[in-house]
Amino acid sequence: MTRYATIEAVLSQPAHIDPASRDADWRIRYAAAIAMAYQPDAHWLPLLHDMLLIEAQRPLYTQPVVQFSQGTGDTRMAEQIGPLTVSFDRAYDEATKDAWRCRGRVRQAVLFAIAAIGRASPELLDVLHSFIADPHEDFAVKAATARALGAIAHPSSLPYLQMALACDEWCTNREAAKALARMAR
């Protein structure tokens, strides 16, 4: 089955979600987390925790500065068509480059699934708190974490949400403000 067909199956047939959550391809794991969010249930939580552990083993945020054959890789690249090539400072294995492609995508999808479920184990909560505390975490993950923490509404999250509220990035501090308001109700 092609990756495309596998993702389609994951999104349409719940039986495919469990194996997909451990698939070697991050896009399929991402699809599995999105599928879980559409069918929120606490029984997914151990799988979601495991998915975050898989992501923790990957070098998601270690990409060096790269060179492109067209421009600098900023937003102007959006308007261009190919051909386009990228040069790295040295050779990297495909698994590493695939982690750079992925960055926080699987994490965000998992966090949205947790937010939809609205519950988390203490261990899972610790992982979520670590995303907020990590200065190198992508803002998309931090914002999704704040949203999930607001849905879970556990008192231990308050200092982390305060930390997110102080973040300079708007999506993160906005989600934190909403989470804190929700917990104050």
Place this chain on the structure above:
Amino acid sequence: MQPLLIDDIERVRTRILTSTDRKGRDAELWRLVLRCARTAPFSFPWFTPFVAVITRDPQDIANAAEVLRRYIGKLDTMYFSTGLQFHFWCFAFPHAKWSLYFQWLCTLNAFDDAEAAEIAEQLIEYHFVNFLYGLRTKPEPECVDNQALSLALSATLLGYVFTQPPYASHMATIIRDEGLRRLPGILGDMPPSGYSGEGSSYMDCVNGPAVALAVELLERITGESDVLRRPFTTNGATPYAVLQMVAREWMPGGLLLPWDNYGYQFGVRAPLAYAAHKTGEPLFTDILHHEALWSYDIGTGWAYDDLPWTLIWWPHREHIATSASPRSWYEAQVGGALVSDDRQFYAMQMWDASTPIVPTRAHVNPNAVIFNAYGLPLSADGSPTPGGAPRFKFADTVRQVNFLTMGQIDEYNYGDGCGGAHSIVLVDDWEGLRNMTECPQIRHATANLAQHTVMCDVAPTYQERWSDISTMIRRTTLCAQRFFVIEDYCHASAPHTWTMRYVLRPSFVPSESGIKIHTPEGVQLQLIPVLATPHVHTESVIGHPAKPDGASGIADFVYHGTNVHQLTLAWMSTTRTRGDAVLRFAAVADAADAFSVAEARAHLSATDIYLDMQLPPYMEADVPILKRWWYHTVVAKPPTAAWLQLPVGMANPRIWLNTHELDLTPHRCTAELIAPQVAIPEHLRDAQELDILICVDVPVSHYEGGGDGTIGFTGGVWWMHPVDTEDVVAVHWHNDMLHVHSTQRDYHVPYTRLERVPDDTIRHN
């Protein structure tokens, strides 16, 4: 299968293909787009799918299919860019457009079934893992801006394309539903004025084009009609209001309002065409027919397809404006523009909300005024020249950001967004004026467009820092269809320094009263305080704003006291008038950029190409798309002609008059946005005829503007003649009458001040 989002493709094809049988701006535009797509399909890739569906020519279809393959070919590499990873909205919108164009090409059988299926899968999956992720990053429902709109629209568009037969994708369904769930709320939560606060750049290049597509999509998906005027939330905003504001940003002469971060720029055309097509209102058709430039190419939603959509939505012939539409406007939360009936005189007073703390996009411009006369800007606003020493950089306006790059820290200064960089009233010399909290910024905005006046009290903006300030009213009035009066009434319970600041285009020239600027185009603006004599200070600024001049002048009228009440006369005049056009230039391409002047003359003498310099050569005629061109003519010189107006947007121009090369260095920056007027040297003023030789570069792809828009020269060459300038001799106000004595006539205008203020509270410096 029909190409999606085009109503009745056969009728559109017939209209466009037969347009060349008649003269018209649409015919001119179609020829331009067709020539670009045919001659250089991979340099103008965004034109190719449209040209293919219109012509159905096999080569056009093949070119467009190859363009799409090249787009697919770059997808994986883009993962490693900071753009895709952190500015995903810029990539989502063009991705959705290419998905739509893929569907168009499938209607032409541009791909075999296997290739079509493979491309569709790649487009869908890429959006699923990148841009659904991006859309979900934006907080819901409070994120309402060009970024969220782009992401929601892109999801809806791509999802729509790939849930139509023959596709049945679960990914596409999720993408579509997520977009469709958020898109109406984003449209409905726009400010009711239609102005998102993001400045002309994002209004024009993203919000306007996105709204037009959103209306078309929502009508098709929901089956509703008149979505254009539907308020999606209780907020009251409608898609129409956004399009109306896009049109209102056009000033006479074709430049957009320079408010907020990016300053002056040309406008895009498709949103106007769409609004004209849907409403037939003259506001839209008028601009489209009389002020829009075809040789300006810029990404709309990060896609260079503004001109094709302009043609698709070209208004019905019966909607073509036959008379000028009123151009004055007012929005209670934004500001108002006053335009004379002949459109020669324009002023806009703005009070749109600024962003607290870090006013990067929505600048602090409470009651700022912008002047424009004879189709030319007179005020300066925007952001500084990159890399220069910023005039408006303060100790507390430098921000470090690390969340939009991979490990690097970006530092930028947002001082040019603060009050001091705008034509407002400064208090106690604080140029860094901005709010630190979310709070009301204005009150009592009013206008009477029949009486040509707009007014607002912006005291709340100042009260966060100075709680004793009770009134900061500015009222702008167009008087006698000829000049403006800026009335300022500021009141506080403690004494302050009040500085009525005007940030203007260069350069200051001596003036017997007040201050006066004289622009390179010979237009003058004189500002004369009427009621009391202030301390006047002027300052020339290099590097702010970047456009149009890379420089500006600051005029400060300074007062001290608890109150200040002043009328300032804003008087505009011109020193030149346009005569006849210079037409029919011999033209040759310099393919290797290597001609000497003598070689160019030799080639010109043998050419059979004659052009009017209205547009880059390949847009005017069937000639190759080459960068460097030479033009030549010998013409009788009108005796009084003292300047030549050259086309706007000339790249690397050189000009010789009777073998004498003119120095165009002073025009280098300004000429990108404003047609330069070069003085005919004194020794040639009495010449019977002039030998005019011009060398100029033209853009050979969409992309030469580096993301900021690509301008190919346009507008032609004109003789300019001196005129007797109408200057102000004296002005005074007495018994509710304003008396202006000019060198040509007297004006006696009833003018009642807002209310009396004891004169003894004003202490002049």
